[in-house]
Amino acid sequence: MRSSLDLVPRVRPAERLGRDSRRSEVHFLDFAIDGRSLLDRMAAQAGREPDTVSVLWLKPPLGDNHREILRLLRQHESPLEDGRIPLYTCPECGDLGCGATTITLASTVDQMIWRDFGWQTDYDDTVDHDNYSGLGPFVFDRTDYEATLTAALALLPVPAPAPARSRRLMWWRRA
Template sequence: MSPVYATFGLEPATRVGAVLADGGYQVHRDFVDFVVDGSPLLFRLADLDAVSPLASDLPPAVLDAQVRALLLEDEPPLPGGRFVLYGCPECADLGCGAVTVVIERDGDDYRWRDFAWQTGEHVDLDRDGYHGTGPYRFHGPAYRAALTALLDGTPAGPSHRVLLIGPRVGLLAKLAAALRGIGIGADIAPDATDVPDEELRSYGAALTVSGAQREALRETFARTGTALVDAPAPVLPVLVAQLQQALDRAPGERRRLTALTATPDAAEVEVSAPGRVQLTAYRVDRLRRTQARTVLDAVLGPGHHRLPLDPRTVRGEAYLVARTSGGVLVTAVRGTSARD
């Protein structure tokens, strides 16, 4: 009887950063995810904020070691032949928890089995195993080709640098500092009308707080492929999220969050795969102070979700930011009442 194979591939993925309510940062990480039978493996692990060991910011020697471990050319780092597939995006410490798996050879093929959540040297499969995930058998030549291609240099993905257009003081300076704090490169230019197209193409997204400049630059950015934030919010964490959304060029089938709208009564969220969703409301009060409140932090299943909102939380000028570990969506709250 012929063995049943799963297909194996790799694709770029992102763990989006964030500016936290306490002033801290959640770091932005670009990495390569595993694609099994046409679907990102991370999507099958619903409530998980983690990155693979194939991160884009690794030195070449470290990336080489990670690839060779997955090819079983190095010894497994954990007892029982276990390898880390996903770890903490902030520190990669096993104590924070990691998804591990046994990788073994079967003739010319590779097999991944006994997926588990692990926080120490040893794992209890009955308690912490991902039951129903795997085992997967991969055709050896295709598996090796996908992994060794990383060592030859992967094609450059979309740029994660942004251009902020306007005076280098006040809001844009704070925005640039916040973006750099989470790992996104940010430059400020007083005017971009004379910037060569070749230079503009090095930016994945751009933002200006000047409506006149935005209208003048719309055609330029359409020509260079740089995403332009059309309606910047006057709230720093929302501006960061708007730029992150503009930087995300993943196709729709590779996104957990696919749609977000809001009225004062409810938010409407579309989710393509199970995962933890955080929904934060930001409003600007009459003194131009920003008020923030978490209105949802839960695992949502695929489909459409209608989430009731307290109108007092989103009265006046208000925005909602929805986040998963791999994506972010922003919407203004439509039809809000006058500012308090």
């Protein structure tokens, strides 16, 4: 049976955790499969609230959302050595070193398949599947899948170019 994929705006609210710590507010596009949030499915399965957000950040913009979409379309290589694709990352920094929910992304001529869900970092070869057993595989119609992700490109902020270095500030670096 084929599943449907939608991208739904979602907010991880800011929260004051103590005198000196807090959680940041993050706006992101969540993956909804067959009308149900994948993040909520993972939370229900794990028995706790998730503290991750999807790799598709709306506000504050973080990283290159277009590259993340291209990874999901199999048009850009994975940042992980094993080729797995990150779906959810740290809500504070988006760094894979904090850990990420990842998948194996497979494709055929007419299907895109998300399978083998797991938790991993970019510095360890181990993938922990404990909290993901029974999740997926999800098989999507390739045409619908590509249309959904391509349409998301218009919603996602383009990363700001790196600021140009001032020659005046670099006077000490003369070669």
